Amino acid sequence: MVSLPEELRVREIAARQRVEELQVGVAELELRLEEARESLSRLEITRETVAQVLAELSAPQGEQDVPVRDAAESIETSAPHGIGAMTVPPWRDGLVVAVLPDVYRDMVEVVADAPGPLQAKQIVPRIGLPATTGKIEGTRAKLKRLVERGWLDEDTPGRFTLARRGPGRDRFNP
The missing domain is CATH 1.10.10.10 (Winged helix-like DNA-binding domain superfamily/Winged helix DNA-binding domain)
Known part of the structure; x- marks a missing residue:
């Protein structure tokens, strides 16, 4: 028969191992979250740049200086799939x-x-x-x-x- 103090010690060791495993998982998730945020930032910048280029290409001569924000708004849509830039303006x-x-x-x-x-x-x-x-x-x-x-x-x-x-x-x- 196992004594109560011994059983508690075994459970404490198991719980400590589980906490350590979860901490490693959290660290990995934080790294993945940072990578995803970086990717999102690059995509936002790319979308704004593409919007500006498209606006400049389609603007009549003399109207080439279209602000980035206006260009992006002219091409953005609320797409159900969550992507904010249209490929077909x-x-x-x-x-x-x-x-x-x-x-x-x-x-x-x-x-x-x-x-x-x-x-x-x-x-x-x-x-x-x-x-x-x-x-x-x-x-x-x-x-x-x-x-x-x-x-x-x-x-x-x-x-x-x-x-x-x-x-x-x-x-x-x-």
Whole structure:
């Protein structure tokens, strides 16, 4: 039979080991938290820089000095996934297709060159992707994003055209 003082000593040793293990875990978590904060800081700076560059690229000549805060606000959105910068900015007068990411720019150019409305399945091979269901659905989602942001119109469901007020109508249709 084990004596009560001996049992308490064994439990005390076990509890002390558990405390030491938890302290090591806390130290590791503090290190990971600091790394995550540093990464967040770099991402915030990158987002602000990208916003400023996009604003400068899309600003009419003579308006190149856009404050960083204004540039960031012009591109930010409250996205449900928590990311604060848009890769596809909303279209507005003076904004050129060149500010779009490559794949979005390609889609707008394909739609602009078409004689009429196009479906996603028609656009996919023209931008160099295989005509698989996944690529078609991904492209459709991107096309709808372009509609939401004013670059394209979708008058008939699933059929996309250049926005009537849109991006460089004069550039694509003289």
